[in-house]
Amino acid sequence: MIDVSFGPQVCTELTSGATREWLVTDGLGGYAMGTVSGLRTRRYHGLLVVAGDTPASRKVGLVSLDPAVTLPSGARVRLGAHEWASGDVDPRGFELLERFTLVDGVPRWRWRIGDVVIEREVAMLPGRSCVAVVHRLVSGGPVRLDLSAACTWRDAHGERRADGPIPRVEQVAGGALVEGAYRLAGPGWTPDGQWWLDVHHREEAARGLHPREDLWCAGRFSDTLHRPGDTVSVLAWKHDANPEPPPATEVVALARRRNRQVVATAxxxxxxxxxxxxxxxxxxxxxxxxxxxxxxxxxxxxxxxxxxxxxxxxxxxxxxxxxxxxxxxxxxxxxxxxxxxxxxxxxxxxxxxxxxxxxxxxxxxxxxxxxxxxxxxxxxxxxxxxxxxxxxxxxxxxxxxxxxxxxxxxxxxxxxxxxxxxxxxxxxxxxxxxxxxxxxxxxxxxxxxxxxxxxxxxxxxxxxxxxxxxxxxxxxxxxxxxxxxxxxxxxxxxxxxxxxxxxxxxxxxxxxxxxxxxxxxxxxxxxxxxxxxxxxxxxxxxxxxxxxxxxxxxxxxxxxxxxxxxxxxxxxxxxxxxxxxxxxxxxxxxxxxxxxxxxxxxxxxxxxxxxxxxxxxxxxxxxxxxxxxxxxxxxxxxxxxxxxxxx
Structure with missing residues (x-):
């Protein structure tokens, strides 16, 4: 595999980091997709995009999981990234990225906040509409990690606005069920329920299409990373009759192992x-x-x-x-x-x-x-x-x-x-x-x-x-x-x-x-x-x-x-x-x-x-x-x- 790796001069600069896109797929026509910087630039970007009866009839579900780190000093640092209709980009977590890489086809981000280093990996479970998002403490700590779940449920070619119905979010064991369509599961779920108004998609604006949507912050997951090697993981998957998916770290390992096999077979x-x-x-x-x-x-x-x-x-x-x-x-x-x-x-x-x-x-x-x-x-x-x-x-x-x-x-x-x-x-x-x-x-x-x-x-x-x-x-x-x-x-x-x-x-x-x-x-x-x-x-x-x-x-x-x-x-x-x-x-x-x-x-x-x-x-x-x-x-x-x- 060729080396796909970028340092801070690409990751932290939007004209570079926001124009390079990553993709992982589920084998059904669904996917997770975004940019190196973490900024969503398209209406199609999201962590859980589910295929319908045909791949063309996709729906966007979980849009993003915005990390916020509370340091031992008590300072709180947000690592997400969103662009708004006002032109502001806030938060600007990409400015703390020191590396992005694809490891056997699995995207990995690495943020540095002083001596605290946190990595994120995203992978999909082969053959199921399921995404795993794993955060790992690499150095420093202990730190508290909050992950705010920005959600929707809409056709991938459109957008959803706050003047429509509020997304239905039910609290279930270990997380939430959104619109009866997909599950969220992870540690320390706390319901929220508020609109994030006027998110801007710069690529849609450039294509002459409607560039704005509103997102529903359904709640957040929280846990503490005590020492290097500790993880905080979230799963999101299509709600159906299938059993719950394996743990998120196992999903990442399965995806990486399958990707290696695909390459070896070729x-x-x-x-x-x-x-x-x-x-x-x-x-x-x-x-x-x-x-x-x-x-x-x-x-x-x-x-x-x-x-x-x-x-x-x-x-x-x-x-x-x-x-x-x-x-x-x-x-x-x-x-x-x-x-x-x-x-x-x-x-x-x-x-x-x-x-x-x-x-x-x-x-x-x-x-x-x-x-x-x-x-x-x-x-x-x-x-x-x-x-x-x-x-x-x-x-x-x-x-x-x-x-x-x-x-x-x-x-x-x-x-x-x-x-x-x-x-x-x-x-x-x-x-x-x-x-x-x-x-x-x-x-x-x-x-x-x-x-x-x-x-x-x-x-x-x-x-x-x-x-x-x-x-x-x-x-x-x-x-x-x-x-x-x-x-x-x-x-x-x-x-x-x-x-x-x-x-x-x-x-x-x-x-x-x-x-x-x-x-x-x-x-x-x-x-x-x-x-x-x-x-x-x-x-x-x-x-x-x-x-x-x-x-x-x-x-x-x-x-x-x-x-x-x-x-x-x-x-x-x-x-x-x-x-x-x-x-x-x-x-x-x-x-x-x-x-x-x-x-x-x-x-x-x-x-x-x-x-x-x-x-x-x-x-x-x-x-x-x-x-x-x-x-x-x-x-x-x-x-x-x-x-x-x-x-």
Whole structure:
């Protein structure tokens, strides 16, 4: 594991300590999350965030446990940190931090108050909505430690205010039951019951969202730390029929032991791979509906089929969890309808609204069989895979279908954005990419070949699939090269002067990274050449991965910042996407272009934003500040896959 450790110059300075975030997860889609400084900067931050029936339906429960230390002199020192609507930050416990570190994935803070040193660790119990917070006296003492429990119970995407109902808190043995939803347990519980008004979340303000909420101080836990080694611990867990969890110190030990096992199972070649293997584990979850699924990103995403299938090889095959991956592929195959994979979106309903998610599914199944030799799964899913091919050749939803003239896949319908570049502003797609997108057809050609190979492995005739593959490949090679020396992004797109469905079309030669898949996939339609790759890299590559649009394009947006409309408008118009680093590396390696030095920026990024993980996006302009989710599945998965493929 790489060293993730910060001293006082980071911990005590908010522009550094409050922009680096930690995450621990429960394996169910719930989590605990916050910053190195201890300041909550997002509405999503909390010590107990519980997943509902799906990971997208999370609720925030225990928000914080604010420590206050009473020294032998009688002085009382508060170690918590909150920002208020007034602009004040009070208390400022981060100013007493001398170190923050991740130890086997478990965050640890160390405060120094003169000769008194106190450490805190936070861990979640694997497989249960339960968090343990352990405080340990390292030196000095005796001291009294009070822990004020700031609580709520609300949707993770919202906030709760004092003008609504007061949270219901019942005193129970060893602590309290909040809203009938979660338990708090620890020593010396004393009920309180008052609102902390106008807590401010600076990251939500920066994203143009409502930044304030009110918290309910339900009470406090108290105990004395007499000598070094003594602990004061608190547990918080979802109230259900399960027995009480083990002691908090045991939860921390269990979490650390499991994290070590996750890394050992992955058999990493170096510390970066070990760190990424543990990061990958956070996204693999069990839900009420499935024994295994993938969270697309923390803290606000749920499960998305496209993200899951792009991430599949990195999350499952590169971490030696093909057994879990097998079950995931089977469960997703059961969602196929009219040849399309369900996009289990955060809306809470099943939708069939992607053109590429299903094609990534074909790729995932093919890679699973190729890497593991699991031909039994290939045989089992083969009828479903053939049904996908047949539906696409015949035509399915949203105008998705094969053009018989060239064998390429076309797509598009009014007000839809079906590719991974699917952002909308006020309901209008920013990049609809109607027509024949380059990566969609690279995936289509790759999928035809993959299914053909699986068909032959099953002892069946695949000649029809190979004919379709040859026709599409020949058309791709003839039609996609653009005059500028790269590939068209979309063929047969509606001309700008015509509405969707008009009679005139054009070929969009915007320089985008989607073309990387035409060289990177196992059955890619093109062999990469060094000159073209260097031309693409020169325009798009940044230390954190490729930009989504070349900077000289009129539509280029260099900063992925502002309110929802501004951010969505720039989402795919120049914003950097680290997941595309994987296809870039694959293409370079196939072209025999040296690429090892390109890893430096992303490897360093593991300590810059979401600690030990990789962000969703970054600004297209220097210094390429990270944006979006701090912890993103396909970013981690593709960086891990690229690392392992080079070994």
């Amino acid at each position: 058999k990493p070649a170096d510390d970066v791979q070990a760190t990424l293997a543990l990061a990958a584990d956070a996204f693999v979850v069990r839900t009420a509906e499935s024994p295994v699924d993938v969270v697309a990103g923390y803290p606000w995403f749920g499960t998305w089929s496209r993200d899951t299938m792009i991430s599949y090889e990195g999350l499952f095959l590169c971490t030696n969890r093909a057994d879990l991956g097998r079950e995931l592929l089977r469960s997703y195959a059961a969602t196929l309808s009219q040849g399309m994979l369900a996009n289990t979106a955060d809306t809470g309903r099943v939708e069939y609204n992607t053109v590429d998610g299903t094609l990534w599914f074909l790729h995932a199944v093919s890679r699973h069989v190729t890497v593991t030799g699991d031909t039994d799964l290939g045989d089992e899913l083969l009828p479903a895979l053939h049904a996908v091919i047949d539906a696409h050749r015949a035509g399915t939803r949203y105008g998705i279908g094969v053009d018989p003239a060239d064998g390429l896949l076309t797509q598009g319908a009014p007000e839809t954005a079906l590719t991974w570049m699917d952002a909308r502003v006020y309901g209008v797609p920013v990049t609809p990419r109607t027509g024949k997108p380059v990566e969609v057809n690279a995936l289509w050609i790759n999928g035809l070949a993959g299914v053909a190979e699986l068909t032959e492995l099953a002892g069946r005739d695949a000649s029809g699939l190979w004919r379709a593959h040859r026709q599409a490949t020949d058309s791709f090679r003839r039609r996609y090269p653009a005059p500028g020396g790269w590939l068209h992004d979309v063929l047969d797109a509606p001309a700008p002067a015509y509405p969707l469905g008009g009679s005139a079309h054009h070929d969009d030669d915007s320089l985008r990274p989607n073309q990387l898949l035409a060289w990177s996939l196992p059955y890619a339609p093109l062999e990469p050449d060094e000159a073209t790759l260097r031309r693409v890299a020169g325009a798009l590559l940044t230390p954190l991965g490729p930009r989504s649009l070349a900077p000289d394009a009129p539509e280029f947006v260099g900063r992925h910042r502002g309110g929802p409309a501004e951010r969505d408008g720039g989402y795919h118009q120049g914003t950097v996407w680290p997941w595309l680093f994987g296809p870039f590396v694959d293409a370079c390696r196939r072209a025999k272009v040296p690429v090892d030095e390109a890893f430096v920026g992303l490897d360093a990024h593991l300590t810059e934003y979401g600690l030990g993980s990789v962000s969703e996006t970054a600004d297209g302009l220097p210094p390429h500040g990270a944006t979006g989710c701090p912890f993103q599945a396909w970013s981690v998965a593709e960086l891990l896959r690229a690392h392992r493929a080079g070994r």
